[in-house]
């Protein structure tokens with residue numbers, strides 16, 4: 723993969739989208755500093771300059787890549803991050819749809835932006851922020867970093883190379899039948915089988931439930947107190963931590 727390191731940029735996802743027509747598939751835009759990092763649900767992603775990994779991977783699809791498989795990109799990227807962290811002996815889980823948690827603390831966020839075309843997905847920008855050396859997270863009570871987990875310091879550029887090695891190994895699986903990715907993802911789900919509290923955004927109510935798993939189409943299934951499975955698309959439920 724061809725990595726372009728930038729000292730400072732608003733957002734690596736925004737930069738990847740601006741350069742989309744000009745760069746080949748497999749290009750990685752990485753930044754030492756993001757001045758307007760973007761997160762899920764319109765949130766900002768703020769991290770201390772030089773301390774962490776913030777990068778975006780451009781994938782372009784030849785032939786038809788069905789939209790229904792977009793969710794496989796979630797599986798791929800969160801599994802690659804989980805494997806990366808485990809390579810440092812850090813145990814972690816994937817919080818649906820694609821955050822990575824160590825215990826109750828978030829260590830990584832992923833923002834995937836897909837472009838439609840040719841009857842399916844034409845391309846995708848996979849934006850990944852992994853906290854590496856940062857020790858203090860002001861106003862973010864539940865954040866952690868690799869360094870906080872292991873009490874060591876890391877060379878951020880080497881971390882990116884290690885991550886990309888893992889990502890590249892997993893990448894062919896999104897062009898196979900997806901079962902392998904789905905099974906691996908399902909087995910690493912945060913809070914699976916554990917009773918916990920959730921907020922149902924559409925019904926505007928809190929409830930207790932147990933995550934049963936994820937459907938092949940990416941919906942989360944939570945069994946409520948009545949024993950009924952409630953199915954959620956992204957942004958329809960939130961975890962009460």
Ligand code: BTN
Nearest residue numbers: 733735759760761762831849851
């Ligand atoms: C989340 O809200 O959890 C997703 C955060 C995604 C942050 C990464 S950092 C690199 C890339 N560029 C961005 O602007 N966002 C993503």
